[in-house]
Every structure is written in C-alpha cells, then in structure tokens.
Amino acid sequence: MVTLEQFIVDKQQEFEGASGAFSKILRDLSLGAKLISFYLRRASLTGLLGELGLTNIQGESVQKLDHLANTLFIRLFSQNPHVAGLASEEEEHFIATNPHGKYVVLFDPLDGSSNIDVGVPVGTIFSIYRRVSPVGSPCEARDFLQGGRAQVAAGYVLYGTSTLLFYTTGQGVHGFTLEPAAGEFLLTYPQVQMPAQCAFYSFNDNQLHEWAPGLQRYVQDLHARNRTAAKPQSLRYVGSLVADFHRNLLKGGLFMYPGTVKKPEGKLRLLYEAYPMAWLTEQAGGKATDGQKPILDLPAQNIHQRVPLFLGPAEEINRITTFLSENVPVETL
Numbered sequence: 041m042v043t044l045e046q047f048i049v050d051k052q053q054e055f056e057g058a059s060g061a062f063s064k065i066l067r068d069l070s071l072g073a074k075l076i077s078f079y080l081r082r083a084s085l086t087g088l089l090g091e092l093g094l095t096n097i098q099g100e101s102v103q104k105l106d107h108l109a110n111t112l113f114i115r116l117f118s119q120n121p122h123v124a125g126l127a128s129e130e131e132e133h134f135i136a137t138n139p140h141g142k143y144v145v146l147f148d149p150l151d152g153s154s155n156i157d158v159g160v161p162v163g164t165i166f167s168i169y170r171r172v173s174p175v176g177s178p179c180e181a182r183d184f185l186q187g188g189r190a191q192v193a194a195g196y197v198l199y200g201t202s203t204l205l206f207y208t209t210g211q212g213v214h215g216f217t218l219e220p221a222a223g224e225f226l227l228t229y230p231q232v233q234m235p236a237q238c239a240f241y242s243f244n245d246n247q248l249h250e251w252a253p254g255l256q257r258y259v260q261d262l263h264a265r266n267r268t269a270a271k272p273q274s275l276r277y278v279g280s281l282v283a284d285f286h287r288n289l290l291k292g293g294l295f296m297y298p299g300t301v302k303k304p305e306g307k308l309r310l311l312y313e314a315y316p317m318a319w320l321t322e323q324a325g326g327k328a329t330d331g332q333k334p335i336l337d338l339p340a341q342n343i344h345q346r347v348p349l350f351l352g353p354a355e356e357i358n359r360i361t362t363f364l365s366e367n368v369p370v371e372t373l
C-alpha cells in the first residue's frame with residue numbers, strides 16, 4: 041500500500057531539482073480532488089447541481105460545481121508558497137500568486153461539466169511548469185506559454201465509479217485510487233501502458249459532414265474494418281474528455297475532437313486539456329496529434345487557444361494522419 045505522497049517522495053530523486061515543492065503542489069491537487077469528490081457525490085442533495093447563472097471566457101454557462109472547483113483550486117494554489125501563478129479554464133487571465141514560487145499550474149477545474157447533472161463521470165485536468173521569469177517577481181504570460189514539451193508534471197482526476205488520480209512527470213504514467221476510509225490516494229496502476237490495439241473509438245460525429253474529406257474517409261474505413269474484424273471496435277463517447285481518455289488509456293482506444301469547416305481549431309483547449317493528455321498519451325506509448333503535428337510540439341500562443349485533438353495508439357493515429365495527408369474525398373470511393 042503506497043500512498044501518493046510516499047510514491048512522490050520515493051520518485052522525488054528522479055524529479056530533478058525538486059525541493060519537495062512538487063510534492064506539495066501535488067498534495068494541494070489531491071486535497072482539491074478529495075473535496076471536489078465529496079461535493080460532487082452529494083450535489084443533488086445540497087443544491088449544487090445546475091447553472092450558476094454566469095457565462096465564462098469560453099462563452100459557456102458556468103455550472104455551480106465548475107465555480108466551486110475553480111474557487112477551491114485558486115484558494116489552494118494561492119496559499120502554496122511554491123506556486124507563482126495559475127491559469128484556469130474558468131479565468132480569462134492568468135493569476136499571479138506567490139512571486140517567490142518556482143512553478144505555475146494550469147488546470148481545467150471540472151472537465152465534462154455538461155455531464156454533472158446526469159451522473160456521468162467528470163474530471164479535473166492539470167499541467168505544471170517551472171517558471172522562466174525571475175523568481176521574486178510576479179509571474180508572466182511567458183511562464184504559461186512555454187509549450188507542451190516544457191511541462192514538468194501533468195495529469196487528471198477522474199470522479200467516476202471511484203476517484204482516480206493519474207499523472208506523469210516524464211517517468212511513465214502512474215494511477216492512484218482514493219481510499220475514502222483513509223482519505224488517501226493509494227497506488228493502483230503503476231507504469232500504465234496504452235494497449236496497441238483499439239477496443240474503442242470515441243468521437244462526436246454530429247458534424248462529420250464538416251470534417252476534412254480525409255477524416256470522413258478514415259471513419260468510412262473504420263466502419264469497413266469493423267465489418268470483417270474478429271473483434272470490432274465499439275463506439276464509446278460520454279462527452280467528458282477525462283472519462284473517455286481514461287477508458288481508452290486502460291483498454292486501448294482512439295479519442296478525437298477534430299476541427300470543422302466552421303471551427304477549424306476544434307473545441308478542446310491546448311494548454312490545460314490537449315498538452316497534459318498528449319503527454320500522458322506519449323508516456324503510455326501512444327501518439328497525440330492535431331492531425332498533422334504532435335500536440336506537444338505545437339507552440340502556445342494564448343492560454344485559451346483551441347486545437348484539434350487526436351489521442352490513441354500509434355498505429356491508429358498513423359492511419360488517421362495518412363488519410364488526412366491524402367485527403368481523398370469520400371464520394372470518389
């Protein structure tokens with residue numbers, strides 16, 4: 041029985057230059073996760089379901105639990121001496137906190153909000169960087185815009201049939217399960233590897249007609265392969281990136297949220313959804329692309345920029361990028 045704290049201390053030696061700061065940041069993340077898990081599971085008893093009545097920078101209606109999770113993480117990280125600043129999906133601008141902190145944290149406090157009221161799992165996504173601006177001064181935009189390869193830690197919490205915390209610091213992906221009796225996250229999924237074959241495919245095809253021709257052809261090819269496959273892939277899509285990703289990470293599956301003619305950049309946010317999930321995917325042996333380039337190589341321009349997102353086993357991702365590069369329209373089949 042290894043707790044998250046103990047695991048981090050044991051791994052600390054591998055986390056170059058950490059002065060215990062990282063473990064204190066992960067401890068705040070896990071405290072936030074435990075509290076959100078507590079509030080989520082009672083939301084329909086305590087009037088915490090539904091909308092707050094505000095619209096956020098994304099132009100989306102803020103759910104009460106979005107607001108609660110966001111406020112909780114802002115409070116936790118603001119009082120952490122190692123955090124110089126934070127950026128949240130729910131905040132228009134980044135927030136400078138402790139000028140002597142060496143790290144910045146980006147997060148999606150509650151991912152999959154549309155599912156909160158209908159009992160479908162939701163999550164939290166986080167991404168941590170060492171700051172590049174001088175310690176002792178307020179953090180700056182450039183601290184948040186270093187690009188995916190500069191992340192020092194990334195992960196997610198899944199509030200599902202159990203509360204799970206998965207993360208990477210570049211030494212593989214490790215998963216922990218909250219043991220409510222002890223209030224501790226215990227190591228349950230060491231060194232996770234994504235299966236090389238897909239059991240599932242996860243995408244919302246309601247705008248399929250607006251996807252690139254090559255991608256429409258990929259979908260047609262997927263259905264054709266299923267007609268003869270010994271074990272056809274199943275469609276599984278719940279509309280929570282964390283839940284869809286987690287299932288595909290453990291069982292093998294493709295997740296994609298492509299761009300369309302109207303929205304070529306897609307919906308998902310690069311800094312606190314795509315980068316962290318892409319790093320986890322690569323660390324678990326998979327591939328993560330925007331359809332052309334690896335997600336982690338894409339430059340960060342602003343904290344809320346969106347990007348098309350394809351996550352999955354290398355073989356499936358390579359198939360998609362081939363179809364996209366040929367871009368053969370479906371009608372010529």
Ligand code: AHG
Pocket residue numbers: 100129148150151152153154244279280281282297307
């Ligand atoms: P968020 O709730 O943080 O805004 O994220 C929702 C995202 C992501 O979790 C999910 O994959 C996607 O929205 C689902 O979008 P559609 O409902 O358009 O399929």
Ligand code: MN
Pocket residue numbers: 148150151152281313
């Ligand atoms: Mn999200």
Ligand code: MN
Pocket residue numbers: 129148149150151152153
């Ligand atoms: Mn969110």
